[in-house]
Amino acid sequence: MKKITYTVLCFLVCWTTACKKLDVPPINIVQDKDVFTSPGGIQAYMARIYSELPIEDFRYSPQRGLNFFWIISPFSAVSGEALSRDQSSAMQENVDESPWGDCYKLIRDVNYFLENMPKYAATYTPAEVNSWMGEARFIRAATYFALVKRYGGVPIVDKVLQFPTSNVDDLNIARSSEEEVYDFIATDLDYAYANLSESNQVGRANKYVAAGFKSRAMLYAGSIAKYNQISLVDAGGKRVCGIPSTKAVTxxxxxxDAALLLENKYSLYKKAWAAGDKDAQYQNYVNLFFDETSPENIFVRQYHYPESVHGYDAYNVPRQLMxxxxxxxxxNPTLNFVEMFDGIPKNADGTIKTTTAGKYDLYTNTVDLFANAEPRLRATVILPGDVFKGQSIEIRRGIYTGSSAGGISPLLPAGSTANYPTANIVQSSNASQTPYNLPGGGTMNPAGLSGVFxxxxxxxxxxxxxxxxxxPDKPTSEVLENRSDxxxxxxxxxEVLLNRAEAAYELNALGQNDKPYLQDAFTATNQIRERAGATMLASAADLTSVNVIRIERRKELGFENKTWWDMRRWRVADKEQNSTIYRVLMPFYSANDKKYFFDARTDERNSRYTFDVRWYYEQIPNGEIQKSQKLIQNPGY
Amino acid sequence: MKKIFYMIAICIVAVAGSSCSKLDNYPDPTETLTGSVIDAGTNKTLQTENGGGGTRIKLIEISWSDNPTPFYISSMQDGTFNYTKLFAGKNVISAEGAFVPLVQTDASGATIVDKSQTVDIKGTTNVNFSVDPFLRIEWIGEPVLNADGTITASFKFTRGTTDPNFQQDITDVHLFVNSNKFVGNNNFDNRYSPQIDYNGSDANAQVGQTITLTTKGGPLPTKREYFLRVGARTNYGLKYYNYTDVKTVTVP
Structure with missing residues (x-):
């Protein structure tokens, strides 16, 4: 009997505890309510989506895609701004590293935020909520821009797609027209501009960042409307590649208009600048990229050692500071890039002048050729013999030992792609050099400490x-991969000023005169030139062609991973890179003259660059095409 | 004991191995599609280059779906194509290349020209396309080996179409030189191949004129054959090249 009592009691005890409900959310997983109910949670959400924003920064190369540490085939060696030993031809972005899939993941995260943030709006002030909503829309716009500039029209997903609750066929979305995608971006950025706050944390968007991105995106759209020759129309009659030329003005x-919104909100960095002082202008331009309080910085991505790093210094320092x-x-900047700048001796055709009456000009030091160079050039490129980290960067191709009586004739005929003759030239194959005994005493290594080998x-x-x-002051012990921040x-x-100048010039060229566009293009271009220490345009009449503004843009934004995209949207890449060999400038030391001369020639590797016209619209990864029959491939692939 | 163990292991391997021989119940693709892309003006096949930059045949197999992923066949250099591993089925076939597109749409996206052909592929199916090339390039005389070891060739290009919508500016012309018979923009020796780049509409005055190009880069290495071809293109779409046929010059 007692046994039965115990059993019943035991059973009852078990029964009561069983009433505890087991269907609770797993406490080890972060819930929406944890994220969306505190500013810290929202900041964490933002931190992640910003970190995935597809921008071509220090961790990007066309060969290895976004956010990869190893940058040895740099973007500038694809666009012709530079040569690199690891890049010897034109290319489109590696389709295996396509950002397509990651962009749509990011878009989903943003759409999720946009759908769920309003549910928790009561926790915050309306201003806070609006600003975050605007911020999310900005990120979505920037992501769609990364897609449209690569692929043309892409599928627009503006809500969280539910799987498996929806029918799979409904999840397959066809590409929108290129025009619709740009309009979608404009709408998002307009919303962002209207709702974002005036200022935000560094690295996050404020309303003017949205306006700046709009000026960039709309300039791309206008250029494509005006210059594109490629068309792809899907079965439903949508033009997924190309924009009607009638839309260019719009x-x-x-x-x-978007560029105007930033006026007086940001300004060109001129903290160390002084009129007429080339050294100050040079130093100012160097500082511009390192002053965290620069009034010129609109949108930045910060790095911090050791948790978020890149290797820009390690890959790119001159050889002697390895x-x-x-x-x-x-x-290694090409001579084509350097020749765009002012203040260097030039021939009538704009190429660098290294000879007089068929004989080389002689200089005591290599840097003398650039004595009057535009300060921006010195701040962008290390010229042979110029100082970096307290050292003179010694760049010398070899020693010329031939006779100098009556001057030295060019080593090769003009335009020759042949190797240098070995007679009368001493050179080095690598950094372990055998010094050459100079006539009249003393020795000299055939090549400089930074090459050329x-x-x-x-x-x-x-x-x-x-x-x-x-x-400029990083100790060599810290010049390591994953050590730069x-x-x-x-x-x-x-860039915004240049967007404004280019848009204004194009509007004037298209016959628009509701505002003094040409004059405004002139003013904006001269603002850039003044800060750079370049030769000023005398009047708006000096804007003889759009190339004046384009060259200004290429000089100002060189090595900032922008030029290749510009060459694409102007549709000039296939003309510039058509079995093209880029040019180089080789300093030689003449042993008998005890002076330097320079030989301008084509890349000694004879690397030819040819841009395939198909690349104006990049290949959509085949894996994506196979997922959906509604997704059509770009032309020619 | 060990023997039993081995017996079991062998049995497992045998069973596993035989289970892999699953029979695919669909026969191999064996149908052949062959044909040519022909210049309507000259009735000759339209010269092109091998690979992705040349003429290609687009097949849309509509026997199982209205909206299939297209299948492409690259044409051979002489403008003919031959593909022997197709499944039988109904296909809409068109071609893409350096000629007036066979399928055209207007500004609103409506199809205004559609010269694609709907064909049942079975056995050996022959399909020909008659096209208007953007440019028609002809040799004038034979390429000549000069005393200095270079080769000079003369040619002219004319418009292959009278439709002004397809008479864009001519952007560049190349004399492609190569050491084997496959020669074109995708396959040439860039040390010796000269080119002319035209600005804007400059080249339009050259239409029908004799143009002469000489190989660059000094004398050509001796004791071998060189294969030459002229290619030119206009500023339309993907800027496909039109070509002459291939001429051979022997450098003794």
Whole structure:
């Protein structure tokens, strides 16, 4: 009997505890209510989606895609701004590293935020909620822009797609027209501009960032409307590649108006600038990229050692400042790039002048050729013999030992792609050099400490090395991969001014005269030139062609991973890169003259660049095409 | 004991192995599609280049879906194509290349021209396309080996279509030189191949004129054959090249 009592009691005890409900959310997983009910949670959500924003920064290369540490085939060696030993041809972005899939993941995260944030709106002030909603829309717009500039029209997903609750066929979305995608971006950015706050944390968007991105996106759309020759129309009659040329004015106007919104909110960095002082202008331009309080920085991505890093310094320092990883000089500016700048002796056709009456000009030091160079050039490119980190960067191709009586004739006929003759030239194949005994005493290494070596590409193979964005005081012990943490400036006010100038010029060219567009283009261009220390345009009449503004843009934004996209949207890449060999400038030391001369020639590797016209619309990954029959491939693939 | 163990292991391997021989119940694709892309003006096949930059045949197999992923066949260099591993089925076939598109749409996206052909592919199916090339390039005389070891060739290009919508500016012309008979923009020796790049509409005055190009880069290496071809293109769409046929010059 007692046994039965115990059993019943035991049973009852068990029964009561069983009433505890087991269907509770797992406490080890972060819930929406944890994220959306505190500013900290929202900041964490934002931190992640910002970190996935597809921008081509220090961790991008076309070969290896976004957010990858190893940047040895740099973007600037694809666009013709530079030569690199690891990049010897034109290319489109590696389709295997396509950002397509990651962009749609990010878009989903943003759409999720947009759908769920309003449910928790009561926790915050309306202003806070609006600002976050605007911020999310900005990120979605920036992501769609990354897609449209690569692929043309893409599927627009503006809500969270539910799977498996929806029918799979409904989840397959066809591509929208290229025009619709740009309009979608404009709508998102307008919303962002209207709702975002005036200021935000560094690295996050405020309303003017949205306006700046709009000026960029609309300028792309206008350029495509005006210059594109490619068309792809789907079965339903949608033009997924190309924009009708009649839309050019609309888009250029949108770009122009958006650029105006940033006026007086940002300004060109001129803290160390002084009129007429080339050294101050040079120092100012170097500082621009490292001053965290720069009024020019609109949108940046910050890095911080050791948790978020890149290796820009390690890959790109001149050879003589090589760090322990053994990388150096991956970015060597081409002579084509250098020749765009003012203040260097030039021939009538705009090429650099190195000879007089068929004989080489002689200079005591290599840097003398650039004595009057535009300060912006010195701040962008390390010229042979110029100073970096307290050292004179020695770039010398070899020693000329021939007779100098009556001057030295060019080593090769004009335009020759042949190797240099070996007679009368002493050269080095790598950095372990055998000094050459100079006539009249003394010795000299055949090549400079930073090259050029005939068998070792870790040197200044173009005769130049890049300076822009290299930290000027980083000790060599810290010049290592994954050891750099300078800030990437994705958008600065100079770009917005150039967007404005270009849009204004194009509007004027398209016959628009509701505003003094040409005059405004002139003013904006001269603002850039003044800060750069370049020759000023005398009047708006000097804007003889759109190329004046385009060259200004290429000079100002060189090595900032923008030029290749510009060449694409102007549809000039296939003309510029048509079996093209880029040019280099080789300094030689004449042993008998005890002076330097320069030989301008084509890349000694004879690397030819040809841009395939198909690349104006990149290949959509085949894996994505196979997922959906509604997704059609771009032309020619 | 060990023997039993081995017996079991062998049995498992045998069973596992035989289970892999699953029979695919669908026969191999064996149908053949062959044909040519023919210049309507000259009735000759339209010269092109091998690979992705040349003429290609687009097949849309509509026997199982209204909206299939297209299948492409690359044409051979002489403008003919031959593909022997197709499934039988109903296909809409068109071609893409350096000629007036066979399928055209107007500004609103409506199809205004559709010269694609709907064909049942079975056995050996022959399909020909008659097209208007953007440019028609002809040799003038034979390429000549000069005393200095270079080769000079003369040619002219004319418009292959009278439709002004397809008479865009001519952007560049190349004399492609190669050491084997496959020669074109995708396959040439860039040390010796000269080119002319035209600005804007500059080349339009050159239409029908004799143009002469000489190989660059000094004398050609001796004791071998060179294969030459002229390619030119207009500023339309993907800027496909039109080509002459291939001429051979022997450098003794």
């Amino acid at each position: 888009y250029f106007k949108a770009a122009y 760090g322990a990883n053994g990388y150096s000089a991956e970015v 005939t068998g070792d590409g870790t040197a200044a193979i173009s005769g130049f090395s890049v300076r822009k964005l290299l930290v 300078q800030t990437w400036i994705e958008m600065r006010y100079a």
